[in-house]
Amino acid sequence: MDKKVNEKQKVEIGDVFKLLxxxxxLNILLLLEDCPQNVNEIVSKIEGVSQPQISRQLSILRNANVVNYEKQGKKSVYSLEDPDIICIIDSSIERIMKMDV
Known part of the structure; x- marks a missing residue:
């Protein structure tokens, strides 16, 4: 694979890692890998994190075009817009598991 990366691309790569x-x-993305969920569902599955904290992080992920949402009645249901982000997370998990052996 040709790994010639220009400066703009290097910044974008850094932004992806900052996001993760x-x-x-990271927890939100792993939850959304399984299925779309609303804020309350996400809050109920991430211990010790408030609804405003979850909403703030979802906003950051939306602005980065990693997740999107669809209004269903009064609720916003979030899903992965960029499933490739899970490949990056999975690769990182595999690396960490190897290091922990």
């Missing part, structure tokens, strides 16, 4: 560096955002 927050444990709350």
């Amino acid at each position: 560096s927050n444990p709350i955002r």
Whole structure:
């Protein structure tokens, strides 16, 4: 694979890793890998994190075009817009598991 990356692309790669560096955002993405969910469903599955914190992180993920949402009545249901992000997470998990052996 040709790994010639220009400066703009290097910044974009760094932005992806910054996005994934927050444990709350990482948890949200892993939950959305399974199925679309609304904020309350996400809050109920991430212990010790408030609804405003979840909403803030969802906003960041939306602005980065990683998740999207659809209004269903009064609720917003979130889903992955960029499923490739899960490949990056999975690769990172595999690396960490290897290091822990």
